[in-house]
Amino acid sequence: MENVSGTIRERRTVRRFSDMPVEQEVIVSLLKEAAGLYEAEGTPLWRCIYAGTPESRDELAEGMMAKVKGSNLAKLLPAKMTDLLKKQIINTPAHLIFIAEAGETERQQDINYAAVCSIMQGVQLLGWEQGLGMLWYTDPMMHSELFYQKIGLREKERFAGILEIGYFDKIPKARKRTPAERNWTTIGEGGSLPADSARPTPQSVLKLLNEAVWAPNDGMREPWRFIYVTGSEAVRQLGSAENAVLPLLLVVAKEEADPHKQQEDYAAVCCLIQNFQLLAKSGPWQVRRHIPEWVYERERCKALGLRPLERIVAVLELGGDSSRSESGSLPPAVRIELNTFVKTGPL
Incomplete structure (x- = not known):
């Protein structure tokens, strides 16, 4: 492309x-x-x-x-x-x-x-x-x-x-998209890096997200929000001990009661994630996409601030060696x- x-x-x-x-x-x-x-x-x-x-x-x-x-x-x-x-x-x-x-x-x-x-x-x-x-x-x-x-x-x-x-x-004609900042939450602290670092910063992640939000979504529901997890202790608690220094981006599908709209919203969030990965390929840091087992543990997700009908669609590990990028x-x-x-x- x-x-x-x-x-x-x-x-x-x-x-x-x-x-x-x-x-x-x-x-x-x-x-x-x-x-x-x-x-x-x-x-x-x-x-x-x-x-x-x-x-x-x-x-x-x-x-x-x-x-x-x-x-x-x-x-x-x-x-x-x-x-x-x-x-x-x-x-x-x-x-x-x-x-x-x-x-x-x-x-x-x-x-x-x-x-x-x-x-x-x-x-x-x-x-x-x-x-x-x-x-x-x-x-x-x-x-x-x-x-x-x-x-x-x-x-x-x-x-x-x-x-x-x-x-x-x-x-x-184009239709406006909501800035990613309005759907952004941070968990943890520390890990702030210089602007010229090869590792991601909240600002560099948001920049890509504001392009990635141009994903297909029915009726412009924009059914996504983002939880940025930073700091070694917070990342380690989510099972990423191997690369606890790297921040995580949890991409969440918002609450929706209607089963058909739930499925549409999940698909729209997947498209946003695909956009984000494609955009990141041309940048200085890598994205590893996965669905860990713990996203199906409701109590654990609740502790992250997820509401009853919300769900994590993917966990994105941001940064790291390009050799770790996995291609199915x-x-x-x-x-x-x-x-x-x-x-x-x-x-």
Whole structure:
């Protein structure tokens, strides 16, 4: 990615696409490059389904419209309106359906889901550089048993969303973002470093966060906040004794009671973290992203000031030797299923 900062700030959600087709080779290239950009612990498992032919888009539209047609809303909508909605789906040049595969533990499930959401953000950024606009679509009205059957969703798998993809003629206007400082809390003390240090300072972290907040988020909810942990004792208490001198950034998804919005918010926070990691790559210090076991201990999280419905999405270790940066072995685990909703195996 040539200009990470510019691309993150300039990218927009696009809802209207031109008739220009999107070649399958372009989609596959974007997926592979986006997978290569993702860096975290372990080897997450995820898959995606590509609907790029008129036949596959028609089948996808049937699944996406099933719940609407079977609801009371359908009785209120004229037939022309439902036909128009279906036509919009079919006329969108390409769709990518993303699924996080099942994990044996809640932590593994979150690792898989965080990876697929972060990679979706990578696809959007890389696509934008090539003139492709995208809409991350998760509307509850398309969640139905028929839709899940169409995409082959299995038990304990998580549907992350559909990227509707196409070239476009007009760039939507930007909408303001809330400065990261307004969602920032510090725990611990000490460790203040000179401005020219190769190690992160609160100011340098906030600078990157204020670019990273240009992440996709539904309805501009901006569902994130940040806990900066500094000082060897505070860091050591969170299980980072190996590098207790390095500060930690806990990225938190804010409280949300609605289950669907919870999932959307978690995905948005993952995108922000992916932005932050990409921005940090061009800087003097490294970022190690992980989900430690203790984030599932409610009492421990409560002691950090988390409210009942908040959750830590990731712990970022800031600074350190670049050789410690861990890159998941994603490409072998990526399964792309092309132009069909029947599993065809690895690409």
